[in-house]
Amino acid sequence: MDGFGRVLFIGPFKKWGGRELESVQISLYLKSDKEFFLSTVSELKEFMMYGKKVHTINTELVKHEWRLKVVAIIRAVVKLDLDWFKYVKNQFAIKKMNYNDSHFNYLKATIRSMDYVICFSSVSSSEFLSISTICKMLNKKLIIRTTNTIGKIPEKNLNSITDNFLFIHHNYVNASRLLEQKKHNFKLIDQAAFQEDQLLVLGKKAKENFKFGFLGRLMPGKGILEIVNWFDELNLKNTELLIAGNGILKQDIISFSSNNNISYFGELRIEETAGFMSNIDCLIISSEYETGPLVGIEAMAAGKLILSTDVGCMKGRLENTLNNFWFQLNDSSSFKTNLKAIKKLSYSEYCIIASGNRKRYLEKYSQNIISKSYQKAIKVNFYQGIFNNNELCE
Structure with missing residues (x-):
């Protein structure tokens, strides 16, 4: 049959x-x-x-x-x-x-x-x-x-x-x-990844401002308020945080987006995922509980770095890659230390890690x-x- x-x-x-x-x-x-x-x-x-x-x-x-x-x-x-x-x-x-x-x-x-x-x-x-x-x-x-x-x-x-x-x-x-x-x-x-073809052709990061991104539900348990607070405290030059999604914490995020380094793009359609990924250099996954998450797979296909909590499948997905940037939601220093470490990467170091993430996607998750x-x-x-x-x- x-x-x-x-x-x-x-x-x-x-x-x-x-x-x-x-x-x-x-x-x-x-x-x-x-x-x-x-x-x-x-x-x-x-x-x-x-x-x-x-x-x-x-x-x-x-x-x-x-x-x-x-x-x-x-x-x-x-x-x-x-x-x-x-x-x-x-x-x-x-x-x-x-x-x-x-x-x-x-x-x-x-x-x-x-x-x-x-x-x-x-x-x-x-x-x-x-x-x-x-x-x-x-x-x-x-x-x-x-x-x-x-x-x-x-x-x-x-x-x-x-x-x-x-x-x-x-x-x-x-x-x-x-x-x-x-x-x-x-x-x-x-x-x-749902938009696999579009994600696999995205290029590497630009050499100007470094852009972190969050894509998901704006709700408790997703860690989004912690992320925007910590990012705001860091106040790093030439560094931006792009946020897309919807949920009960939307108004809180909008209030933070008045900061020049934090931008809110609203809720995206699935067809807009690749466009969002094309605008960032590193995806932040800050959930307490997930089974995937799917957005992590999409970032790997897009050839992006990932700064993540140890949630769902993420540790297994990135095992034995050079993408080793992990933090805990109850420890702001772990987030800030790893974010700074990503920022300090040279362009060639960034490209090697990003290419490794995409290679892993093609080997196991296509x-x-x-x-x-x-x-x-x-x-x-x-x-x-x-x-x-x-x-x-x-």
Whole structure:
């Protein structure tokens, strides 16, 4: 079989984000005969996500149950809110209209119509429990792409995991967190850059101002406030910090951008990633918790230096390269020392490290390599029915 049958891509998808982008990438790798994207976020109507139409469970429910829509509209009117759709799920609907049963039954019918399911939900979540329970009930093949750092998982969720499931982790550290709680089939597959062609042709740094960059969500846990404060304290000549992204800390970042050395570019579309990378010399990754992050892979493809916390896959990705610039969010001196060390590099030293990062990307993380890893994992494990616990996808 050349195609990958009928595939359901399901998770708490929104209009943009790393989880969303990776799900689209995987769909492109598999080239399935039929694909169906389904978001479990109850407040959203159908939407487009990186060129893919995403259905939502509540959109489908109101098509068949007009009373849910009526109740939602009434609640919206009471709250003087024009957006009635976000009230489809409410306590009245749950208690008096069997909302939860309707939700479960729609999900069950959708999964039944598919050959297999790829889930992007947290293993600890209630939505994972619903999806895994249905797949177990129907004996459906389920792939779980872990998208967050695995913590303590509820017993019910662990018990729903079967030998018919395949987990795909970014790295062994995350896999081991689940292995400590439940033996499971898994493969280790990292990420590839979405705009690979554009990133691979970017040139080296200019010899004038040195530009650091941050690209991601502006929210607690991402370290962005620490970065702008420390950067402002350094006040280095011929050094700039470029920030792009969106989130609840946006106004804080805008206030810092009045500083001539700090610039805020707002939220970027995925097509603008390469343009942002072309304007920086070094990417800063300051997250406390990540599974990737994808932006680190993009910086490697772009041939940029990386100043990072020890988060997600970053240490493994840059192992045995000359890019050895690490800091801790609870230690400002580690950030400042490494930033200054990068600034002191000669142009030739910079180019050697940057070229090494791109070389590592091409050797281990190109789209060709990652797509083959997914194809092999699914064909071998699901079509041929062969499971090899703890085996790394090559």
